[in-house]
Amino acid sequence: MQLVTDPDEGGLGFTEPLIAWYRKNKRSLPWRDSGDPYLIWISEIMLQQTRVDQMQPYFERFTAKFPTIFKLAQADQQEVLSAWEGLGYYSRARNLHHTARTVVESFGGAIPDTWDELRALKGVGDYTAAAVLSIAYHKPHAVVDGNVIRVVSRYLGIADDVRSAAVRKRIQATVSRWIPAKAPSDFNQAMMELGSQVCKPSNPQCRQCPLQAHCVASLTARTDTIPYKSPAAKVPHVNVVVGIIQDESNRVLIARRPDDVMLGGLWEFPGGKQESGELTTDTLHRELYEELGVKIGNVVFFHRLKHAYSHFKITLHAYTCSVLMGSPTARTSSELKWVSVSELDDYPFPKANRELTRLLNRRDDNEY
Ligand code: SF4
Known part of the structure; x- marks a missing residue:
């Protein structure tokens, strides 16, 4: 049996069952269901630091207070920080507020739909730009987060340290080739959903996984060692x-x-x-x-x-x-x-x- 899945060939064997699975199993989430770029942007900033189930009450509280980008832009910084309280990483809230004002002043309140304009905004990195462009504007930019790294490294049997820049680059290049032009939003969300619901860090549910037939880690019983992460530096x-x-x-x-x-x-x-x-x-x-x-x-x-x-x-x-x-x-x-x-x-x-x-x-x- 050929166990090393060819990343180029992996596209179809991976993408089609993944998206079919997602369309059948996806959770209903307010930002996902709305299709609103503003809500998607807020959700993706919040999701950088916490899981969906933990983040959702904060998302609802924040967007009830600031339902539009105009409301957020008009707010006082103290109100924004209060609405963010409990989520930590307060620079993200300050950047969100600053960027809301920039978007209102320079783009009439419409979140930009090009990579360069989005990346130029304060607090918008590669991950957020790819998430907003694909989920809100259906453009084929692949996101790479912890879930995606876990799914792809297991699927391809990448046993090297996923903290290394070279491995991350390889995974980014792979998913950038696999993301289908016709369904970039579903592809990215499917990857994140599969990683959080099925391909979990421990005890992945391989029998329920649409990718199992070609997944190297599952077929070689190495899901407990892939992905490999070198020990983190001691925290002072x-x-x-x-x-x-x-x-x-x-x-x-x-x-x-x-x-x-x-x-x-x-x-x-x-x-x-x-x-x-x-x-x-x-x-x-x-x-x-x-x-x-x-x-x-x-x-x-x-x-x-x-x-x-x-x-x-x-x-x-x-x-x-x-x-x-x-x-x-x-x-x-x-x-x-x-x-x-x-x-x-x-x-x-x-x-x-x-x-x-x-x-x-x-x-x-x-x-x-
Ligand atoms: S088969 Fe198992 S290890 Fe492979 S992607 Fe699916 S859940 Fe993850």
């Missing part, structure tokens, strides 16, 4: 210490992060990274003096929690405290505000800080 860990500074009216001080940094535009409790040899309370005193120009006292431990970002992990140590000397000044943040605990919900916070605002709200509820 940092301790972050923040102060929940309270005034005599029981308001708390919050700071807005500058737009051009990670989590830019979101609010947080002031603080920063622990330095080597410091106690967490030393960090608190140092950071609040450096960031706000104040000396603090009445320091009481409040909460500790762990949180993981894509490239590092943190342990967040939170203390309540009050100002003993000085008046808080925004030295490193773009804005400071004293707000009551019940008002904290009105501001967009990153996940770990949001957990602190929840605990503060609960603490205040229990006090009455």
Whole structure:
């Protein structure tokens, strides 16, 4: 039996059963059913970081608030960040907002339908451009995401490291040859759907798969070793210490992060990274003096929690405290505000800080 599927020949043996399977089994999804380029663009940005079932409630909340690109373009950045809250990767929300304004100003609100115009927009990479052009405008640009890499590497029996640029290039070139001019939208969505529903990372459902007859990994019982991914680099860990500074009216001080940094535009409790040899309370005193120009006292431990970002992990140590000397000044943040605990919900916070605002709200509820 010839087990090495020829990528060129694979086109028909792969594409036809795949698309037939998709048309019979596809899920009904609001952006898919609408055909609206705006909704497809939003969904593809969100899907870069999360699975369909997890992302759908966020998609519905976001598009209920901003049902058109015009509504999104008119919105204030804080409203956009609030509607995005919980999804993480906030630069994507800021880019979405910026791009909505560009599309309204330069294209009359119509999302461009050419590769060069789309790729020139902020936050639109190869993946998003290919997804929007194929799904919304039926142009034959093949998308390559984790699902596509898994399906193709198994189907062709590619045992090399899928983190390598050469393997990704090979897969991109292969699907770019296979994508049919007559059904590019179905082809791309079928690949992603098959990867998420059938050709799962572990225990792929090969018996239900339309590609099994020619799939090398399945026929050679290597679905547990293909795709091969070299171990990821160790993720660094940092301790972050923040102060929940309270005034005599029981308001708390919050700071807005500058737009051009990670989590830019979101609010947080002031603080920063622990330095080597410091106690967490030393960090608190140092950071609040450096960031706000104040000396603090009445320091009481409040909460500790762990949180993981894509490239590092943190342990967040939170203390309540009050100002003993000085008046808080925004030295490193773009804005400071004293707000009551019940008002904290009105501001967009990153996940770990949001957990602190929840605990503060609960603490205040229990006090009455
Ligand atoms: S036959 Fe199995 S391994 Fe091959 S593509 Fe289908 S689900 Fe994936």
